[in-house]
Amino acid sequence: MNDTELKTPKTARGLKTRNKLLDAAEKEFGEKGFHDGAISGITQRAGVALGTFYTYFESKEAVFRALVEHMSNRTRTHVASRVAGAPDRLTAEREGIAAYIELVRQNEDLYRIIMEAQFVAEEAYRAHYDRFARAYQKNLTEAAARGEIDPAHIEERAWALIGISVFLGLQYGVWDKDKPAEDVADAIDGFVRYGLDRQER
Amino acid sequence: MNDTELKTPKTARGLKTRNKLLDAAEKEFGEKGFHDGAISGITQRAGVALGTFYTYFESKEAVFRALVEHMSNRTRTHVASRVAGAPDRLTAEREGIAAYIELVRQNEDLYRIIMEAQFVAEEAYRAHYDRFARAYQKNLTEAAARGEIDPAHIEERAWALIGISVFLGLQYGVWDKDKPAEDVADAIDGFVRYGLDRQER
DNA sequence: ATGAAACATGAATCATGATTCAAGTTATAT
DNA sequence: ATATAACTTGAATCATGATTCATGTTTCAT
Structure with missing residues (x-):
């Protein structure tokens, strides 16, 4: 069907x-x-x-839907393969952000098409982010079990982390391509680890 | 002109x-x-x-542009008025997130219209977020000067905070309206303050 | 009170581009 | 080798809805 x-x-x-x-x-x-x-x-x-x-x-909508799924998969595999070797979740987080910004930069169409899905293929859009959110929650839960991170509010944190990636991707992947993706990932690493409060170390 | x-x-x-x-x-x-x-x-x-x-x-585009500017202002004033009484930046951050989620919930059109501006009125869309990013940077810089937060990487952190609000707004304001906005803001407060690493207190 | 500027009306125009379809071409299983 | 399914073609159809415009009505400064 x-x-x-x-x-x-x-x-x-x-x-x-x-x-x-x-x-x-x-x-x-x-x-x-x-x-x-x-x-x-x-x-x-x-x-x-x-x-x-x-x-x-x-129909025109149908190709678009097929395209969104295609790109959703591409995003997932790109980020996943980059994160695979990370020794712990906090390092994985940093790698994931760098990988995402790079992907957006190399392939700006991807960002735009997935965003536009919100209006053209809402189901596919929501499915895309739900899939990400679930994956994040799984990773965070496991990391919490290993004692690497605070176990509280996993769901909300998962969505917050998605938001961080997407907006860093927009700003540094689409709008302002000057900074190396690695630098942006480093810059945000301290925030993800320790919040606004502390110095990074 | x-x-x-x-x-x-x-x-x-x-x-x-x-x-x-x-x-x-x-x-x-x-x-x-x-x-x-x-x-x-x-x-x-x-x-x-x-x-x-x-x-x-x-033209049709012209109303849309006018609308985006209108709603951008509405968003800014709504959040600003809610944040006004906060004793420090970290508290303001928490209030701002709660206010934003509430606004999106009460006024779902607003979220959708601003998002769609990305495709219909790209200038207005970028202007909207640039304005927010600049305001954030100012606030963070001042808070850093008062010793309330870590002074590093203000720009990147500003964009990350925007991303957090937008995606929490999407998930808890548009898609899943069950949790009280205050609870979501509380849940994320610990993350914004102390990152994934620590327990909230 | 009055004429010019502002504003309101809705039928007619017009461009665009998605979708269909009937006729032809190519691949493949037997 | 050949029948059948798979695929290709592009001109014709068709619906939609943005924009225009000629004609009327209202407002307001004088």
Whole structure:
């Protein structure tokens, strides 16, 4: 009952075309946004005829949804792989922020498309952040069990940490790309560890 | 050279009509979003004829811009008035978060419209957060001078604090309205003060 | 009291772009 | 080798809704 399955390509040619369309949609929507982006723009970028689009996607909204899920996965795997080696949660936090800012910088479309999902594919948007929030809560709970962090208010802290990443990504990944992502992550590390109150050490 | 001035009403009647249109636009865009919202929807809600809209606004984008500025001011004054009596910055931080969540809850349109500005009125969106970031930096700098907080990395911390408010507003003001805003503010207070590391006290 | 400026009206215009479809081409299982 | 499913094509359809404008009404300074 979902678009992705309904129109799954059956041959290698079809798969290739569908991927070309997804890549093209990423560029089109990333550049122009959902409403100014056009199906004809997508098919032109992909080098296929207009009608071909509807072989793989039910509607303009449907590609967008597929795209959001695609980018949500990309974000998760990018950050996760970067964080994997961290010795403890607080270090992982710092790495995660650096990885996220870098990702946004390298791939500005990603930030914009996920944000715009809030208005075009609200379900997908909420699912994206819920998934993140749950993952964060799991990590924080485990870290608390190991005695690495304060065990209080895990849920609220998870959302706060998401907010920190997203807004640092906006400011230092999209708007002001001058500072190295590592420097921003270092700068915020002390705050995440010890709050506004203490000096970092 | 700006829309607001070009079409400023000259009489009391005109002013009243313009305000009716702004209120109506807030509801229309808040409910349906920018693209699904219609000028005809706005004028119907306002109880005026379609053409009247263009007596006061140059275009659909222009009302939206006016609206964003209006709501940006509303947000600032609401939070500022709530924070005014706080004895120190860390207490102010806690009050500010509670005030923001309450505002979002009472007025969900506001959250949505400001967020959507990112795509419809990017300048206004960035201006809104830049203004906030500057105010935060000023407050943090002064608090650091009084010895209330760590003086390091003021700019990055300002953006992090904005991100915290916005995402707590999203989660607890828009999506999950069950917890009292005060409880959320209390829950996050320890994190903002002492980070993930310590127990709150 | 009156004329000019402000304001209000809503039908008509107009551009845009998503979606459909009937006809053709290519891949693949047998 | 061939039938069938998978895929491709792009011109035609169609709905939507922003914007304009010519005509009327109200306000207000004098």
